[in-house]
Amino acid sequence: MTSTQPQGVSMSASEPNLDWLISVDDHILEPANLWVDRVPRADRDRAPHIEVDDKGMDAWVYDGKRFPSSGLSAVAGKSKEEFSPKSLSYSEMRPGCYDAKARLEDMDRAGILASLCFPTVTRFCGQLFMEASDREFGLVCLRAYNDWMIEEWCAAAPGRYIPLVLIPMWDPALAVTELERCAGMGATTFAFSENPAPLGLPTIHDAGGYWDPVMAAANDLEMVVSMHVGSSSTVPQIAPDAPFLANLAWGATRTSGAMLSWLFSGMFQRYPKLKIALSEGEIGWMPYFLERAEQVLDKQRHWVKKGMKFGEHEVSRNVDLDTLDVRATFRDHIYGCFIEDAHGIASIAELGADNIMCETDYPHSDSTWPNCITVVRELIGHLPPRTQYKILRGNAERLYRFTPAEPPVLAGV
Amino acid sequence: MTSTQPQGVSMSASEPNLDWLISVDDHILEPANLWVDRVPRADRDRAPHIEVDDKGMDAWVYDGKRFPSSGLSAVAGKSKEEFSPKSLSYSEMRPGCYDAKARLEDMDRAGILASLCFPTVTRFCGQLFMEASDREFGLVCLRAYNDWMIEEWCAAAPGRYIPLVLIPMWDPALAVTELERCAGMGATTFAFSENPAPLGLPTIHDAGGYWDPVMAAANDLEMVVSMHVGSSSTVPQIAPDAPFLANLAWGATRTSGAMLSWLFSGMFQRYPKLKIALSEGEIGWMPYFLERAEQVLDKQRHWVKKGMKFGEHEVSRNVDLDTLDVRATFRDHIYGCFIEDAHGIASIAELGADNIMCETDYPHSDSTWPNCITVVRELIGHLPPRTQYKILRGNAERLYRFTPAEPPVLAGV
Numbered sequence: 001m002t003s004t005q006p007q008g009v010s011m012s013a014s015e016p017n018l019d020w021l022i023s024v025d026d027h028i029l030e031p032a033n034l035w036v037d038r039v040p041r042a043d044r045d046r047a048p049h050i051e052v053d054d055k056g057m058d059a060w061v062y063d064g065k066r067f068p069s070s071g072l073s074a075v076a077g078k079s080k081e082e083f084s085p086k087s088l089s090y091s092e093m094r095p096g097c098y099d100a101k102a103r104l105e106d107m108d109r110a111g112i113l114a115s116l117c118f119p120t121v122t123r124f125c126g127q128l129f130m131e132a133s134d135r136e137f138g139l140v141c142l143r144a145y146n147d148w149m150i151e152e153w154c155a156a157a158p159g160r161y162i163p164l165v166l167i168p169m170w171d172p173a174l175a176v177t178e179l180e181r182c183a184g185m186g187a188t189t190f191a192f193s194e195n196p197a198p199l200g201l202p203t204i205h206d207a208g209g210y211w212d213p214v215m216a217a218a219n220d221l222e223m224v225v226s227m228h229v230g231s232s233s234t235v236p237q238i239a240p241d242a243p244f245l246a247n248l249a250w251g252a253t254r255t256s257g258a259m260l261s262w263l264f265s266g267m268f269q270r271y272p273k274l275k276i277a278l279s280e281g282e283i284g285w286m287p288y289f290l291e292r293a294e295q296v297l298d299k300q301r302h303w304v305k306k307g308m309k310f311g312e313h314e315v316s317r318n319v320d321l322d323t324l325d326v327r328a329t330f331r332d333h334i335y336g337c338f339i340e341d342a343h344g345i346a347s348i349a350e351l352g353a354d355n356i357m358c359e360t361d362y363p364h365s366d367s368t369w370p371n372c373i374t375v376v377r378e379l380i381g382h383l384p385p386r387t388q389y390k391i392l393r394g395n396a397e398r399l400y401r402f403t404p405a406e407p408p409v410l411a412g413v
Numbered sequence: 414m415t416s417t418q419p420q421g422v423s424m425s426a427s428e429p430n431l432d433w434l435i436s437v438d439d440h441i442l443e444p445a446n447l448w449v450d451r452v453p454r455a456d457r458d459r460a461p462h463i464e465v466d467d468k469g470m471d472a473w474v475y476d477g478k479r480f481p482s483s484g485l486s487a488v489a490g491k492s493k494e495e496f497s498p499k500s501l502s503y504s505e506m507r508p509g510c511y512d513a514k515a516r517l518e519d520m521d522r523a524g525i526l527a528s529l530c531f532p533t534v535t536r537f538c539g540q541l542f543m544e545a546s547d548r549e550f551g552l553v554c555l556r557a558y559n560d561w562m563i564e565e566w567c568a569a570a571p572g573r574y575i576p577l578v579l580i581p582m583w584d585p586a587l588a589v590t591e592l593e594r595c596a597g598m599g600a601t602t603f604a605f606s607e608n609p610a611p612l613g614l615p616t617i618h619d620a621g622g623y624w625d626p627v628m629a630a631a632n633d634l635e636m637v638v639s640m641h642v643g644s645s646s647t648v649p650q651i652a653p654d655a656p657f658l659a660n661l662a663w664g665a666t667r668t669s670g671a672m673l674s675w676l677f678s679g680m681f682q683r684y685p686k687l688k689i690a691l692s693e694g695e696i697g698w699m700p701y702f703l704e705r706a707e708q709v710l711d712k713q714r715h716w717v718k719k720g721m722k723f724g725e726h727e728v729s730r731n732v733d734l735d736t737l738d739v740r741a742t743f744r745d746h747i748y749g750c751f752i753e754d755a756h757g758i759a760s761i762a763e764l765g766a767d768n769i770m771c772e773t774d775y776p777h778s779d780s781t782w783p784n785c786i787t788v789v790r791e792l793i794g795h796l797p798p799r800t801q802y803k804i805l806r807g808n809a810e811r812l813y814r815f816t817p818a819e820p821p822v823l824a825g826v
Contacts, residue, residue, distance in 0.1 A: 083712070239608055253666045
């Protein structure tokens with residue numbers, strides 16, 4: 001069915017292979033030996049490691065704290081009636097949660113050709129190591145994660161995993177060094193925070209240019225800035241006693257804030273090759289907020305440009321507002337992904353087909369596993385095959401400069 | 414062109430009049446004599462009144478504080494290059510800002526058949542009187558506003574203004590009395606807060622049922638709960654130093670939070686005739702958040718129902734999650750409006766045509782005045798005429814039980 005084309009796009013002229021997708025957002029429950037196998041022998045006890053309590057329950061232990069695994073982080077194989085946030089041990093998880101080879105079976109079954117995975121115990125952009133009392137050793141552990149990601153997780157099945165690496169968020173110079181090191185090992189993307197402010201870090205608008213060296217390096221190395229929803233370590237609350245499901249449904253409000261924040265940041269003007277991926281942020285809210293951004297820019301920029309104060313809020317001026325083109329900036333720099341976002345797909349004429357990717361969120365509770373390819377195909381099946389191919393795989397291959405393995409031949413198919 | 418139908422809908426069988434709209438969100442700059450003419454003579458000096466400073470600048474004075482008018486609240490007639498948040502005096506405003514008869518000319522020019530207006534110095538849901546040191550006198554002033562709204566503003570042009578009244582948010586029993594009084598005078602809607610928590614008030618989820626008497630009365634009296642964006646007295650900030658235009662473009666995130674909050678509140682199950690209007694909240698974000706609400710309800714309700722804790726957040730259970738129908742609840746209870754939301758209109762198949770109204774935001778800086786009817790007609794012109802009519806007028810007439818005046822015959826038209 002497939003033939004290799006010059007740019008590594010597996011697609012015959014007439015009939016693209018639409019049986020497989022690339023998921024740009026899945027999750028790893030880190031295996032127990034990840035750090036103890038990689039840090040110096042003398043440091044094994046203080047590296048993140050698993051301890052079992054007297055009730056037989058696993059938890060990660062690091063820097064004097066225990067981190068049990070949430071049941072909602074490893075639901076693959078369970079029915080929604082069985083979902084529970086209660087802690088669970090690795091022995092209760094499906095092996096695909098933590099084992100790269102075992103996961104291949106789960107990927108094959110769900111039509112997942114390749115997968116980009118975010119970490120769990122380190123949190124989405126390595127907050128664990130930033131918050132550690134010994135950041136020097138935190139960096140040792142962070143680098144061990146990156147080595148493991150590339151040398152073990154991804155190497156376990158070439159062409160099936162896209163490496164995502166961490167940076168020491170607390171030190172831009174060290175972050176640049178780590179980006180360069182990882183790029184040299186083949187990484188094309190790193191985890192960043194959708195909003196560094198709640199982490200106690202300067203934002204991308206920092207007047208002192210805290211993040212500029214990092215973004216300059218990302219630009220030069222063509223490393224995609226991957227921001228997972230929740231990577232600000234916040235769960236948005238509509239009100240202190242708002243129903244939990246209302247807050248949960250409101251989750252993408254963090255991602256919409258991140259998109260607007262970047263659109264008006266000036267980062268893309270300074271670093272024209274920079275690209276950001278809004279992971280698990282969904283896409284259905286994008287058309288409205290892009291249109292609204294255009295409207296406020298059109299109507300309100302004139303007085304904003306004068307540097308006036310609005311109440312007590314001083315107006316920031318981070319970008320040339322007269323030349324800012326919201327749609328072009330989105331098209332050239334911002335990528336979204338979806339699990340089963342029918343409204344986002346219905347809006348594809350407004351969003352364009354080149355900035356949308358799919359994800360499966362395996363093994364979290366939003367996942368459609370094991371029906372991933374079926375769910376996506378039902379959503380996009382009315383689109384032209386080449387557009388479907390872009391969404392299923394093509395856009396991810398281009399963004400992450402990734403050539404996937406040939407799709408496996410499955411027994412009985 | 415028009416003929417009167419049994420339900421007061423001006424529409425011939427074949428050709429509805431699409432030359433006029435009803436705006437469900439405009440703004441009044443209160444006229445100087447509003448309170449001084451209506452409170453007891455002895456209280457005139459302490460009622461809200463206008464004082465001119467030594468530079469000749471107007472400001473409202475009440476309860477020992479000065480409240481100048483923001484230039485952005487009265488831009489009608491100015492080009493966007495002239496917009497400014499600097500304070501301005503009433504003499505610098507277009508008379509339509511504060512004079513009901515003068516506004517008719519501006520409405521006629523823009524195709525606005527009727528208008529529902531929010532107050533300014535009282536703030537969107539009467540926060541001024543709630544924050545006053547003497548709430549008893551605050552209630553006197555609040556009732557004076559309501560009397561003025563009905564007896565002067567709306568009476569100045571019957572069938573051209575929909576009365577919106579205020580309630581004493583600080584006392585539900587008094588609020589019920591005021592709702593009953595105003596309903597008796599013909600009001601069909603009152604201003605409420607999109608989120609009472611930042612105002613220091615219990616939310617609609619309050620375990621003690623703080624708002625239940627008010628919502629029970631609104632249900633019985635069929636008074637629409639009108640919540641203007643910003644009626645929580647908050648401007649959302651993505652980050653402390655986020656660009657102002659990014660925050661401004663993010664504004665509807667308050668309204669999306671309000672919609673989700675109400676959807677999961679149980680209020681509509683307890684009060685089945687209750688209807689809410691999300692004023693100046695726009696509509697383009699609604700399809701995504703409705704779909705997302707359905708998804709989290711489907712996948713996550715099972716463990717949420719068990720009353721589990723999620724981190725430190727206790728899960729609220731305010732509604733029967735097994736029977737909650739997100740789409741039906743939206744259809745039966747929630748109304749949105751738009752100024753020029755192309756994405757919202759493009760999504761009308763998902764939203765339905767019965768819950769969408771239009772607004773012109775006169776005389777604020779988001780307004781399309783004087784091109785209001787032209788802008789809306791361009792957005793909705795591809796829809797069937799009867800659908801256009803619903804959006805332009807029909808839905809507002811039904812929701813607010815309002816029969817507008819026959820459209821005026823304009824000279825030269």
